[in-house]
Every structure is written in structure tokens, then in C-alpha cells.
Amino acid sequence: MGKGLQITNIHGWTVEFLQAQEKAIEKASMAKRVMTIRLLMQGYYATQVAELLHLHRETVSEYAKKFNEGGMEKLLHRKYAPGRRPYLLPEEAQEVRRMLESSTPAEEGYGCQTCWDTRILRDVIEDRFSVIMSRGGVGHMLKRWGFSYTRPTYTLKRANKAKQEAFIQQLNTLKKTPQTK
Missing domain, CATH: 1.10.10 (Arc Repressor Mutant, subunit A)
Structure with a gap:
């Protein structure tokens, strides 16, 4: 093949190692980035890689640029937006x-x-x-913050505690005895 997008292999990565990395990475989008670099290292043109992986050719070039600058660390680094400022300090x-x-x-x-x-x-x-x-x-x-919604529970003001405890014991006894038909 001719001169396509070049990957400078100053980081020491091999095609076989990249292939193993693809399988080890759980997130599909990150595995696709590694696959892009592997295909470029195997001699595919950027347009071919873009077509194979359903990416834009500029995205392929961007991945190659990141890999050439900082290796796998820079290729797999993804900066997320900081998000909206909280209402409360x-x-x-x-x-x-x-x-x-x-x-x-x-x-x-x-x-x-x-x-x-x-x-x-x-x-x-x-x-x-x-x-x-x-x-x-x-x-x-x-x-x-980790709080959850619960409905308030009510306690009866005139309830007889002794009768309630006796009922619970009787209920537990009934649960333990085998049922006869």
C-alpha cells in the first residue's frame, strides 16, 4: 500500500498487543479507538479505516494524532464536561x-x-x-446525597403493648408449627 496516515511507534506497541487490548477494554467506543490505531499500523488508509469502523476520516486522523503524541494514555483519555454549577454552595x-x-x-x-x-x-x-x-x-x-423517600409510619397512642407482644409470640408459634390437612 502507499503512504497513508502514519503511526509513529515510539511507544513500542505492537499490532498483537493492540489486538489484545481491544478485547480487554470493556467500553466499545474506547476499543474502537484502539482498533483504529491497529488498522492504521497494519497499513490501511485512513479512509478505509473510517469506512470499516463507521467513523469520519477526520476522527481517524484525530485518533492517530493523539496516539502519536501520547500513546495509549492520550488515546484513551476522555475529557468530560464539568457540568452545571450546583444551586447550593x-x-x-x-x-x-x-x-x-x-x-x-x-x-x-x-x-x-x-x-x-x-x-x-x-x-x-x-x-x-x-x-x-x-x-x-x-x-x-x-x-x-443518598437520602431516600419513605412514608411516615404511625403508632397508635392507645395500643396495649402487652397484647401486641402476646399476639406476635402467638403468630410466631403458629408459623413454626406444621400445618395439617
Whole structure:
């Protein structure tokens, strides 16, 4: 074949090693990058590699450039966008987490509720930090922090504890005895 896109092999990679790397890499897009370099090292033209792997020819050239500059490390490096700036500052987030873990809305001066919910928390965030969030946004934030939604459980005020314990023991005894037909 003629002069195609050249791979400078200053890193010491062989075609066989690259082939083994392709199989070892779990992420298909990264394996495709290694396959691109392997095919170029085997003598394929960039346009042929692009057609074989369903890539744009400029993408093939970009992969070759990255590999020539920094080897496998640079080829497989992928920079992700930093993402959106959080609504709350880290100190504010810590304050909200502290409130959720150690107090109730009534203790913090927000009504007579005993359990936090997204509606109350949204109002607290708006009052204390002047940050407006939707209830869904508050829910997603809580999920990221590792909190989960649970329904409140009720205890009966006039329940007889002794009768309840006796019933549980009787139920456990019934569960242990074999059923006869």
C-alpha cells in the first residue's frame, strides 16, 4: 500500500498487543479507538479505516494524532464536561444535610411538621439561602446525597403493648408449627 496516515511507534506497541487490548477494554467506543490505531499500523488508509469502523476520516486522523503524541494514555483519555454549577454552595449544602439528619421542620421553626418533605425543604432553601428550586430538583438533590423517600409510619397512642407482644409470640408459634390437612 502507499503512504497513508502514519503511526509513529515510539511507544513500542505492537499490532498483537493492540489486538489484545481491544478485547480487554470493556467500553466499545474506547476499543474502537484502539482498533483504529491497529488498522492504521497494519497499513490501511485512513479512509478505509473510517469506512470499516463507521467513523469520519477526520476522527481517524484525530485518533492517530493523539496516539502519536501520547500513546495509549492520550488515546484513551476522555475529557468530560464539568457540568452545571450546583444551586447550593458546599457550606449551604452541609447546613441542609445537618438539618435533615438532626432536626425536624418544627424544631427549625417551619410549621408543626415532624417529617421533612420536598415542599418544606424547598421553602427552607428559599428562605435561608435565597435559592429557588423546584420540588423535583430538591428530590434529585436528596437522591444524589443518598437520602431516600419513605412514608411516615404511625403508632397508635392507645395500643396495649402487652397484647401486641402476646399476639406476635402467638403468630410466631403458629408459623413454626406444621400445618395439617
